[in-house]
Amino acid sequence: MPERKVIVESPVGLHARPAATFVQTAAKAPIDVTVAKPGGAPVSAKSILSILALDVKNGEAIVIHAEGDGADQLLDELAAIVTHP
Template sequence: MPERKVIVESEVGLHARPAALFVQTAAKAFIEVTVAKGAGEPVNAKSILSVLALDVRQGEAIVIRAEGEGADALLDELAAIAAAS
């Protein structure tokens, strides 16, 4: 399963507006997408509550995984959102 490891650079981490953009982008895809904080349990990247519950802060690593057609392109887009958020 393709994956991307990303360090979240935003001062607010992956919260509120950045999390909403991340989830909206993941939800547009018709494939399974998960995100995990560090080596933690992966959660559904299409669920705003699950993503917010990860409590990702500035400087922390997340691992985004997707499986299916277009997974690499989607992972690149989600990684860019998470890194720049």
């Protein structure tokens, strides 16, 4: 399963607008996508409540997993959202 480990660079972490953009991008894809803090339980990247519950702050790492056709491209898009504030 393809994955990306990225450091969240948004000043607000993975909250508010970055979280909404992240979820909207994930939701457009017809494949399974999860996100987790390293060593933590993965949650659906398509659920705004699940993403906000992770409480990811600026400078923290997340691991994004996707499985299916187009997974690598989707992972690149999601990684760009959190690494380019």
